[in-house]
Amino acid sequence: MATAREVAEKAGVSVSTVGRALADDPRISAKTKSRVREVAGQLGYVGNLPARQMRGAKSNLIGLMLPDIRNYFYATIAEALSECCSSNGYQLALSIANDPETEARHVTELISARAAGIVIVPTANPKRETRDLLNNFPHVQLLRRVNSYKSAWFGINDEDCLCEGTKHLLNLGHQRIAYIGGSRDLSTGNARRAGFRRAFTEMGVDFDNAIEVFGPPSSAQYGATAVIDLLNRPEPPTALITGTIRVTQAILEILHQRGVSAPEDISIVGFGDNPEFKWWGPGLTTICMPIEDLATTCGLWFLHHIESEKPTNLLHSSLANASLTIRGSTAPPLK
Amino acid sequence: MATAREVAEKAGVSVSTVGRALADDPRISAKTKSRVREVAGQLGYVGNLPARQMRGAKSNLIGLMLPDIRNYFYATIAEALSECCSSNGYQLALSIANDPETEARHVTELISARAAGIVIVPTANPKRETRDLLNNFPHVQLLRRVNSYKSAWFGINDEDCLCEGTKHLLNLGHQRIAYIGGSRDLSTGNARRAGFRRAFTEMGVDFDNAIEVFGPPSSAQYGATAVIDLLNRPEPPTALITGTIRVTQAILEILHQRGVSAPEDISIVGFGDNPEFKWWGPGLTTICMPIEDLATTCGLWFLHHIESEKPTNLLHSSLANASLTIRGSTAPPLK
């Protein structure tokens, strides 16, 4: 790769003139500028960012740490954030980490590269190392929240989401409702489960008939297994509500495979709003989250704080509200 | 951020001793090593990659340029490549670029950052600038192919894909078949269309009854519009085959919305193998691509070539074969 010195030699000027010409410094004559640019173009010169960073230039890299990019939910976040970064001169570095070790490694690498900042959807039980690293580096938490990270958080009102979905089922007259959710090691899993329970309390319905199933984060096989088990019970639940998108997908697939239909055999409220949920069977009643908006808000807030050198560790938190979209998969239970 | 010099001062040694201790150089005594590590830990020291790069260290950044991360197809590529990079000590920088300008900007930035290399799914009509840049930088093309890029290419056998899908319809007895595909400015769009045509030739069926509709890349609205138009014709096609995943999705949604059912009203072969295609209506007959495998193969090949400093501009090309999965959405036409 050509360096500024090579350009300088070929153009018959000094290195500093090259730097100034390319930076469009007013002190350089138009004639010199155009010649330098000419030569730079010929040589395919592209400024060396690492060298610039050593001179104090900040990196344009924003690290994004996600558990799973194949999940439409996270893909939407990546897209929104990428757009946000891109239009502000930044570049997204995507790290996919499902476990604390990989997470620690990627965080270290991003910090080593002196990225401008990190947007992270944390894993369930992060290593202390990760925490110490992040707490001394500009970052923001998205969706999931780890209390020991001293940083801002942008998430959705998980508890209300599930409370509303569950109330919809209770209002229809269901009592034996199953909740299949994500790991309680995650802030999201915990809050969603709390919302499920709160619905019963607030509606004054006995919780004894409720069923709760939890699984590891970013896996969904347990969801399919669980739903089959539930349907094989002597008294199967009359309704089902899910707590993660992956579980929703797994369940839709297994129910279709087994010929179980909603709402006749069981009513279903699905967590998440993938486009295909519209046309599953009679249309899936879903909990829809303004995820694109959340990601953009988070991105703008973060970039603004980075650029104005404001601290990002000020425990700011922003809650987005989800809404229930009622389709054909929920109906009153058969008497 | 703490520097090696600060660590050196606090540990009472020289900068080079710090560097060597942290690199586990055998010449440094165990005692010194542990003290240096101790101090480094206290100060939260993380080596400065930009500075190392100036000393010849190579970046661990692999740029991935995609048109659309929300497309499950591309998300799968990102996931596979991320995994591949991650397990080889690299890090993925994701750039989403749909148009030549954004593409040029991102390529410049990646090169400026002196990334280790770029994996690119090129846009339809890239700028000359992008071409000149890439041709002097390690890169590899994925899926789409631009002839003026002097580089290896990993893709699928698009022509055979569509030929096979079309033949399936012809074999069932369809003649009035519509093809709704992607832009012919793309190598993929072109090849798929050629496959559609070849099927008629090879089966000896008159092409006059066939219908072809093309649209811009990474948009799908035209697909939904086109399918409605087609169905409103006095003699609507009896079968439909799509040429992009986005179009497939758009069509499934609009058909569901309008109450058009397959295969009664029309037979459908969908391009792509999203999980939800299994349970659209009677199950969608699809063209499945070994995309994960393709991405991993591409990643391994590329990383290997980068590491062994082999040139990546050797016009290597690798074709993966797709297969047809027959489900309920295709049947013989009603007489």
Added chain:
DNA sequence: ATGAAAGCGCTAACAA
């Protein structure tokens, strides 16, 4: 309007 030189943080060749 341009050049010379210092220095960012690090590694490696050379000294000791």
Added chain:
DNA sequence: TTGTTAGCGCTTTCAT
């Protein structure tokens, strides 16, 4: 076993 020094490519004083 450790320290000293030069230099990677760039920007930015300070000089001219």
